[in-house]
Amino acid sequence: MYGIQSWGDTLRLLVELSATAAFALSGLMEAARKRLDAVGVCVVAFLTAFGGGTLRDLLLDQRPFFWVQHTEMLWGVLVLCVIAMLFMRQRHFEVTEKAILWPDALGLGLFTATGVHHALQALMPGVVAVLMGLITGVFGGVLRDMVCNEIPTAFKDHRPYAVCAFAGGWTYVGLWTFDAPGWLALLGCLVVTVGLRALALWRNWQLPAWRA
Amino acid sequence: MYGIQSWGDTLRLLVELSATAAFALSGLMEAARKRLDAVGVCVVAFLTAFGGGTLRDLLLDQRPFFWVQHTEMLWGVLVLCVIAMLFMRQRHFEVTEKAILWPDALGLGLFTATGVHHALQALMPGVVAVLMGLITGVFGGVLRDMVCNEIPTAFKDHRPYAVCAFAGGWTYVGLWTFDAPGWLALLGCLVVTVGLRALALWRNWQLPAWRA
């Protein structure tokens, strides 16, 4: 049992780190496209990587923030920014965007699960917990786009993103309600979110538009 | 006495529900105009309806948020979004905009009064209480416009909106200072805010512009 736990923890840490890096990279590239300077690139990367979780903690009134407890995350994103600015060129962007699709989807699932978990532990009702999960997973990207003066991609590209997290969040809440062990709820949320996201990208699903 | 109280509570609930619906509808229509997808439409509707009160509670450090205590409000706005996306067409927008002017003005007054009330109960000075009232009434719309990548309408359309809430807020603070009963302060704030707003729309008052 302990073996599974510790193996799971390592796996989880790996997913979390790669997801944070994926989010930061998507911020980096957006900032570079907008021709921001070095400061702007770093700030947008930080906002994308840490914005969602920080907003959730603000709303749930939980302190300390995870990046206060794990300042090595801050340093890691800073190092990532410096490396990217030294070695990454515009022609790498398309490749990188493909390469981060998987860690990004994993991150969406994991961050959603984390958000739901925190909210449920703070005795929030199910619908609020799912909302907190969505905010954790999606609002990093929303803040990135707001700072870069764009309408958030998550709200207008008609490709299911938040919707996958929504389904994953309810999976977590459902399993939690039936007293499933924590790792199972996490796994369920991950599988549903990542599975739906993969399906959506593969089959090119489109969200319904407003029929004007 | 109890009769008045309970009658007043019902009336207040009705105003609150119709105001929230009016705010959500204004978010919906803005999102539709910007051609956001289903997710975007819902998020903008939520932000417009709940953003101002949530920001106030964040600043006053008050928990739980009202939408955590009354999750049926969340469901209501979600249902409203679904119905609107199924049945509402662009040609309905102008009619709707006219139709929500009154609930919107009532909502502005009521939300301002609520904001001022919360702040006064948290022992804030008068000017801070009025500020909190303004934030409650106006910042839902501000967040809506910021997400939709527009300069907030409240700041640039030269029609008195926040100014009405400002006057209403001071009315509330004044009546509170003279120990007027709660319903009277609420009524005063509502009458001043809605009255000024109606006058402004009727007489087409313009805020002074910066003489460049």
Add this chain to the structure above:
Amino acid sequence: MYGIQSWGDTLRLLVELSATAAFALSGLMEAARKRLDAVGVCVVAFLTAFGGGTLRDLLLDQRPFFWVQHTEMLWGVLVLCVIAMLFMRQRHFEVTEKAILWPDALGLGLFTATGVHHALQALMPGVVAVLMGLITGVFGGVLRDMVCNEIPTAFKDHRPYAVCAFAGGWTYVGLWTFDAPGWLALLGCLVVTVGLRALALWRNWQLPAWRA
């Protein structure tokens, strides 16, 4: 000793007031350029002057906000807005922009020092303290630009601004770690920030751009 303390306090208050006025003025002018109405001008001025410190206090979970304790600051900015709208014309803008460069740089240094100080007192690690200093000094301007629907100047004009505050913040943290007295840490932070900012403006330093 007491003499120095009290002389220092007066000086500090003067710097703080002139810095707040400088920040508010930069908000005013940005709002006027965007042709906002009277409400918009006031809101943007308030956001620029108080946004950074308020965001810091939200993140550090510290209450009351400084503008709740010192409501005369709110009145001061309001009066400043009214005077500016009555007497300031577009042709004064360029002069004002030059004139506020010094109070703005002083304010950047002072606000950074204040942010770092609050964070260190809340037992935050050094890197988080510097981050809070940056947020205090820089995010007023960021919020101003976001509301005015611009990419924040601090992120794209390639002139060192946040970077100066970054260096100043680390100076404060360093002096604090070696148990230097408070006024020395404040002075160090101010000298480094203002010195670097002045050098950057004088020598026309440019932040590295992303080599696309």
